[in-house]
Amino acid sequence: MNQMAEPVVRTTLHDELVTRLRDMIFAGELKGGDRVPEQRLCDMLGVSRTPLREALKVLGNEGLLDLLPNRGARVAVLSVDDIDEIFPVMGALEALSGELACARLTDAEFAEIRALHYQMALHHMRRELQPYFALNQQIHETILRAAANPTLEAQYRSLAGRIRLARYRANMSEARWDKAMR
Amino acid sequence: MNQMAEPVVRTTLHDELVTRLRDMIFAGELKGGDRVPEQRLCDMLGVSRTPLREALKVLGNEGLLDLLPNRGARVAVLSVDDIDEIFPVMGALEALSGELACARLTDAEFAEIRALHYQMALHHMRRELQPYFALNQQIHETILRAAANPTLEAQYRSLAGRIRLARYRANMSEARWDKAMR
DNA sequence: AGCCACTATATTGTATGCAAAATGTAATAT
DNA sequence: ATATTACATTTTGCATACAATATAGTGGCT
Known part of the structure; x- marks a missing residue:
């Protein structure tokens, strides 16, 4: 027994559904404000309502869905105020992320x-939005990984997910990544 | 119709259960590492397993419970590493909280x-732990409220809840509140 | 036509039932 | 006596069933 065995990935239906639904929301298959029709989704995904509903509760708790009693779930829509509220928190987490990462990064990684x-x-100078955002995200991912703090990572990802609900994520502006970078 | 009607508090069973179970965990009725026996809880609370399990999923997602596939839920236990992981994040949120609060506080509140x-x-000087912690929490609550950022509040509370699972929350130390206060 | 009451339909919330997996126990073999 | 297997019991995961609430459709009325 000198070889580590493959860890058995035993998963449950509702766990699977949580990530699946999250992806559907991010992909825009479920759009902001839309009702989430339980039965239809059950048919599509080939599961019963029980695990699906468990997943909905979790996503509701994450802020991706609004759960209205007796009136179903709707994909959350973010007001401008919501965004203004989330950004500073993300900023704080990014700052911490950068701080922790700096203490651990090798020169090469840095x-x-x-x-x-x-x-x-x-890209920013050339106003190439798409590549700019892609790189921006890649940098954040790298720093976040380097920070090696799963709690931080989870919190950040949760907020980042909410923000993704907002169509226009313009001005995720310079001031912030300067700060995040040191 | 010149008087605002009482908002109808229409709640669902699983929502109720989430807060109820959270309180039970905080109160120590469910202790760290304990199995959470579904059936027994259902009998105690007079509900069926469906809403209870929905609540368990949510609390699992919050990190208060560990959900082991096919093996039930256990009240999460925090290792020292976990705590070391959570504290800096809380610190960052507290710092932001203080920052936002300062911008809004009246002189009197300040x-x-x-x-x-x-x-x-x-209290700290006199080594009176209990009153010290009580005041500490009260201050944080006040600042948090003053920051007027529900997202921040939710994130912070979630982490604070996890930390409460750790029996000894010694050394929530000075360095931190200095920073949080400015 | 527009508005209200009422009924029918659909959707949600909760309970129950059943199969699979895990846990506990007793009997057997070493 | 310890370890191991086989079996019985319990517990979990999922599906289904039923009850309560909301939605929508219809017809009557002003």
């Missing part, structure tokens, strides 16, 4: 991030 | 907090 950052600044 | 803070320092 250099890589600097390179990504430089490239991102370039 | 003075009140200073008074509380002074009193707390006194």
Whole structure:
């Protein structure tokens, strides 16, 4: 027994459904404000209502769905106020993330991030929104991983997910990543 | 119709159960590492397993319970590493909280907090743990409310709840509230 | 036509039932 | 006596069934 056995990935239906539904929301298959028709989803996914509803409760708790008693779930819609509320919190978490990461990063990794950052600044200068956001996210992911704090990661991802509900995520602006980077 | 009607508090069983179980965990009726016997709880609370299980899923997602597939839920136990992981995140949120609060506090409110803070320092000096923690929490609550950011509040409370699972919450130390206060 | 009451339908909330998996126990073998 | 297997019991996961609430459709009325 000198080889580590494959960890058995035994999963439950509702867990699967949580991630599945999350993805559907992010992919826009379930759009903001839409009702979430339980029965239809059950048919689509080939499961019964019980696990699906368990998943809905979890997503409701995460803020991705609004759960109205007796009136079903709706995909959350973010008002401008909501966004203004979430951004500072994400900012604080990013700042901490950067702080923790700095203490652990090797020079090589740090250099890589600097390179990504430089490239991102370039895209920004050229107003190339799409690549800019892609790099931006990649940098955050890298820093977050380097911070090596699963709690932080979970909290951040949760908020990032909510923000993704907002169609326009313009001005995830410079001031913030400067701060996040140090 | 010149008087605002009482808002109808129409609640669902699983929502009720989420808060109920949370309280039971905080009160220590369900202790760390214990199995959570579904059937027994159902009998105690007079509900069926369906809403109870929905509540368990939510609490699992919050990190208060560990959900083991096919093996039930256990009240989460926090390792020292877990705590070390959570504290910096809470610290960051507290810092933000203080920052936001400062921008909104009236002089009177600020003075009140200073008074509380002074009193707390006194308790600390005299090594009166119990009153110290009580005041500490009161101050945090006040600042949190003053920050007027429900998202921040929710995130913070979630972490604070997890921390409450740890029996010894010694050294929620000075360095932190200095920072949180400015 | 527009508005209200009423009925029919659909959707949600909760309870129950059943199969699969895990836990506990007793009997057997070493 | 310890370890191991086989069996009985309990517990979990999921599906279904039933009751309560909301939605929508219809007809009558002003």
